[in-house]
Amino acid sequence: MRKANRWGKWIVFAVAAMFVFSATAARAQTVLTLWSHWADHDSKRAFVEGAARTFEKANSGVTVKVSWYEKQALHAALKTALLAGQGPDIFYAEPNQSEYVENNLLYDLSKALNWNNIEPWAKLGWTYKGGVYGLPLEAWTVEMYYNKKMLADLGIKLPAGMQFSQAEFLDVVKKTRAAGITPISLGVGDRDFPGAFLTHEALLKKLGYDDYDKLLHGTLSWSDPRVREALVSVKQVIDAQGLPSSFSTLKLGESHFYFHTKPGSLMFLMGSFYPSRAFNPPDKGGQPPDFQLGLMHYPAVDKGACNECKTITIGGSYVVNASSKNAALAGKFLNSMATPEMGNKWLEDVLVQTGIKADPAKISGPYAGYFRELAQINDKCKFYPERPVGVMTGKAKEVFTQVINNAFPAGLLTVDQVIEKMNAAK
Numbered sequence: 525m526r527k528a529n530r531w532g533k534w535i536v537f538a539v540a541a542m543f544v545f546s547a548t549a550a551r552a553q554t555v556l557t558l559w560s561h562w563a564d565h566d567s568k569r570a571f572v573e574g575a576a577r578t579f580e581k582a583n584s585g586v587t588v589k590v591s592w593y594e595k596q597a598l599h600a601a602l603k604t605a606l607l608a609g610q611g612p613d614i615f616y617a618e619p620n621q622s623e624y625v626e627n628n629l630l631y632d633l634s635k636a637l638n639w640n641n642i643e644p645w646a647k648l649g650w651t652y653k654g655g656v657y658g659l660p661l662e663a664w665t666v667e668m669y670y671n672k673k674m675l676a677d678l679g680i681k682l683p684a685g686m687q688f689s690q691a692e693f694l695d696v697v698k699k700t701r702a703a704g705i706t707p708i709s710l711g712v713g714d715r716d717f718p719g720a721f722l723t724h725e726a727l728l729k730k731l732g733y734d735d736y737d738k739l740l741h742g743t744l745s746w747s748d749p750r751v752r753e754a755l756v757s758v759k760q761v762i763d764a765q766g767l768p769s770s771f772s773t774l775k776l777g778e779s780h781f782y783f784h785t786k787p788g789s790l791m792f793l794m795g796s797f798y799p800s801r802a803f804n805p806p807d808k809g810g811q812p813p814d815f816q817l818g819l820m821h822y823p824a825v826d827k828g829a830c831n832e833c834k835t836i837t838i839g840g841s842y843v844v845n846a847s848s849k850n851a852a853l854a855g856k857f858l859n860s861m862a863t864p865e866m867g868n869k870w871l872e873d874v875l876v877q878t879g880i881k882a883d884p885a886k887i888s889g890p891y892a893g894y895f896r897e898l899a900q901i902n903d904k905c906k907f908y909p910e911r912p913v914g915v916m917t918g919k920a921k922e923v924f925t926q927v928i929n930n931a932f933p934a935g936l937l938t939v940d941q942v943i944e945k946m947n948a949a950k
Contacts, residue, residue, distance in 0.1 A: 527887045529901055533757045535895065547895055548550075548808040549650055552586075552818040553620060554586045554587070554691050554850065554853070555586075555588075556586065556588045556589065556614065556850055556853060557589050557613050557614070558572075558576070558585070558588060558589065558590045558591070558612055558613065558614065558615065558786060558842070558852055558855060559590075559591050559593060559598060559601065559602065559611070559612040560572060560590060560591070560592055560593065560598070560615070560842075560936055561592075561594070561595045561616045561617045561840060562592065562593040562616070562840065562861055563593055563594050563595060564594070567873050567874045567875070568662075568840070568874055570873065571593060571869065571870060572590060572872055573876055573914070575857075575860060575866065576588035576590055576857075578860070579857050579860050583853075583856075584859070586595070586853065587618070587809060588857060590926075591612070594738070595944045597659075598615075598616060600685055601804075601842050602615055603905060604667075606624075606629050606845070606847075606944060608845050610794065610847070611809060611845050611847070612845060612848075613843070613844065613845055613848040613850050613851070613853075613854045614827075614843070614848075614854050614857070614858065614943045615840055615842070615843050615845065616840055616841070616842060616843075617842070617843045618651045618838070618839060618840065618841060618914075619658065619660075619838050619841065619909075619910065619914070619944040620910065620914035621916075622652075624657070624843065625652040625653075625655075625657050625939075628846060629845070629846055629847075630658075630843050630844065630845070630846055631654050631657070631844035631845065631846045631848065631851045632655040632656065632657060633650075633655075633657060633658070633659070633843075633844065633855055633858065634654075634655055634656045636844075636852070636855025636856070636858065636859060637659060637718075637760055637855065637858060637859045637862050638676075638753055638859060638862055638863075639654075639656070640881075641862045641864060641867075641880060641881050642659075642660065642865065642880055642881060643663075643879050643880075643881055645820055645836060645879075645907045645909045646660035646663060646838055646879025646909075647782060647878075647879075649838040649873065649879070649909045649910065650838070650841065652723050657843055658838075658841040658843045659841055659842045659858040659862060659879075660804060660838045660840065660841050660843055660878075660879030660880070660881065661754075661840055661842060661861065661870070661878055661880065661939040662838070662839035662840035662841070662876055662877075662878060662879075663836060663837065663838050663877045663878055664723060664795040664796040664797045664836070664837055664839060664842055664876060664878045665793070665795070665796045665834055665836045665837075665877065665902060665905075665907070666721050666725055666793070666794075666796075666822070666834060666835045666836075666878050667793075667794060667796050667798070667819060667821050667833065667898075667901075668791055668792075668793055668817070668819070668821065669783070669791065669792040669793075669798060669817060669818065669819060670682075670787075670791045670792070670818045671783075671784070671788070671790055671791075671815070671816060671817070671818070671822055672816035672817070672818040673769070674788070674790050675790060675818070678703060678705075678790070679701060680696055680699065681776070682818075682820055683881070685821070686819070686820045686821050686901060687820065687821035687822075687823060687824050687831070688759055688820070688823045688824070689825055689826075690795065690824060690825050690826045691702040692762055692823070693823035694764060695762045695763070695949075697761055697766045698764050699763075699764070700772055700790045702827050704788070705766075705767075705790055706767070706768050706782075706787065706788075706789040707761075707764075707766045707789065707790050707791060708722075708761075708766050708767055708787040708789060708790070708792065708793055709768060709774075709780075709782045709783035709791070709793075710722065710767050710768065710771060710774070710781050710792075710793055710794075710824050710884045710933070711768065711770065711771055711772075711773070711774025711775060711776065711778060711779040711782070711790045711872060711920075711931075711937075712771065712772060712774070712777075712929055713772065713773045713774050713778070713905075713931055714773035714775040714776055715775075715834045716775050716777070716913060716929055717911055717913055717925075717929060718776065718793075718794065718795075718929075719771070719928070719932075719933045719934075720796065720911070720912060720913075720924070720925075720928045720929040721793045721794075721835075722758055722761065722767075722793060722873045722933050723754075723755070723758050723760075723928050723932060723933070724832070724835065724905040724911070724928065724937075725793075725822045725835060725935065726754045726755075726758050726822075726825055727739065727751065727754045727755075728830065728834070728835060728908055729746075729749050729754075729822070729824065729828040729829070729830055729831045729833050730751070730753065730754040730827075730828050731748075731750055731754070731790075731827045731828060731829055731830075732828075732829030732830040732833065733833060733908055733938060734905065735748075735750075735800060735829070736908060737908070737915075740912050740915040740916055741915065742916075742920060743832050745932045745947060746942070746943045746946040746947045748945060749770050750829075753825075753826070754825060754945065755918075755932075755939045755942055755943070756939055757825055757826070758933075759939050760931075760933070762933055762935050763935070767933060767934075768782060768789070771933060771934055772791075772912050772930065772934050777801065779792070780792070780794070780798065780802055780809065780811075781793070781809060784802060784811035784812065784817075785806075785811065785812060786817050790849070791820075793822070793938070795837070795934055796876070796877050796898065797815050797876050798879070799875035799876070799891065800874070800875050800876055802817075803875055803891060811947035817894065817899060818897075819897055819901045820901075823899065824836070830906060831889055832904055832906055833905070833906045833907070833908060834905045834906070834907055834908070835907070835908050835910075835911060836893065836907070836908070836909055837896060837910060837911050837914065838879055838909060838910075841879075843863075844859055846944060856946055861880070862885055863880070864880070864881055866880060867880035867881055867882030867883075868882045868883060868886055870882070871884070871887055872880075872887055872889050872891075875891060877898070884896045884898075904935070912924055913925060914929070918948050920946075920950060921950045922948065923945055923946060923948075923949035924949070927942055927945050927946060928946075
């Protein structure tokens with residue numbers, strides 16, 4: 525009898541153990557898959573992998589498996605997988621890839637993320653027909669960087685509001701060129717957008733948010749007198765030789781070096797991703813250790829409707845596959861990155877802005893001062909949340925790139941020719 529009881533106890537124990545093992549195994553089988561760009565961006569990879577490991581520790585039985593791609597390879601893999609109703613739980617996307625939301629391929633994150641921790645303009649960038657579909661991890665503004673020492677050596681004083689008037693800025697350009705120095709580093713040798721900074725920022729400030737948006741969507745004519753006035757102001761800078769003679773062939777990386785090292789320019793009109801190159805060691809293309817980097821506003825335009833307006837672009841983001849069986853868990857993982865602490869960590873480690881609210885006052889490290897200055901200069905700005913090439917489509921986008929990014933700043937077109945070509949592209 526005792527022997528039978530002992531066997532009974534062993535059987536009960538074995539069955540219980542089997543249930544425990546099965547439950548544990550089931551939990552261990554929950555794998556979140558994430559496909560991401562940034563295969564060659566070490567700091568961004570480290571940030572995401574770190575977030576994944578933290579999430580795994582806080583959620584027993586969950587594994588986050590990240591696969592890294594170059595951007596074009598990622599797009600090709602996603603196109604095939606998503607159309608087949610498959611693909612990863614989470615993947616990298618950018619707001620201008622509207623085909624994802626238009627074809628109902630994304631899970632609505634409206635209730636999954638704490639939107640109080642995300643900048644309103646960043647949420648807007650991922651809003652579509654009442655839903656919100658992406659975690660806006662990466663962002664950048666169009667900034668006017670300048671060499672503080674060079675400005676002082678030229679005897680030029682920056683106004684208290686860090687913004688020259690239209691006439692003052694033209695005088696700065698002329699005085700700098702007269703001293704044998706290139707006023708503004710800028711080049712389009714390998715990119716379809718930097719050359720347009722000079723023009724679209726003037727148009728945004730002149731027209732204001734709403735009418736600028738109409739211009740980009742083709743419902744406001746390029747013949748509008750305000751558009752002409754903005755183009756004339758830009759043309760004056762171009763004719764005063766404000767840009768490098770090598771503008772058309774100068775590549776993005778080369779334009780950084782041109783500004784801070786050789787030959788050196790007074791200003792650099794560039795996205796705020798500037799630190800991702802410039803804060804590297806000099807032997808890897810970074811600025812000299814003693815370089816005195818400053819930030820000023822793009823100049824005000826005469827009778828501008830919104831001289832405090834500025835372009836901000838939401839870059840790399842993460843979205844959830846609408847077909848995912850783990851959509852709620854995927855949303856929970858993205859929400860774990862949407863905290864001020866993670867926002868600060870992104871700034872400190874990646875050196876690029878983010879759509880996650882951060883507190884620059886709490887940022888540490890050698891570049892804390894830069895991020896405080898960047899936050900200060902953007903504090904009162906009103907943001908238009910996309911570059912023109914992210915808004916325009918078809919022929920209008922193609923002609924904009926040819927005209928506003930390339931030919932006009934290169935000095936090859938008159939204002940009348942710009943207006944004619946852009947109107948014809950509608």
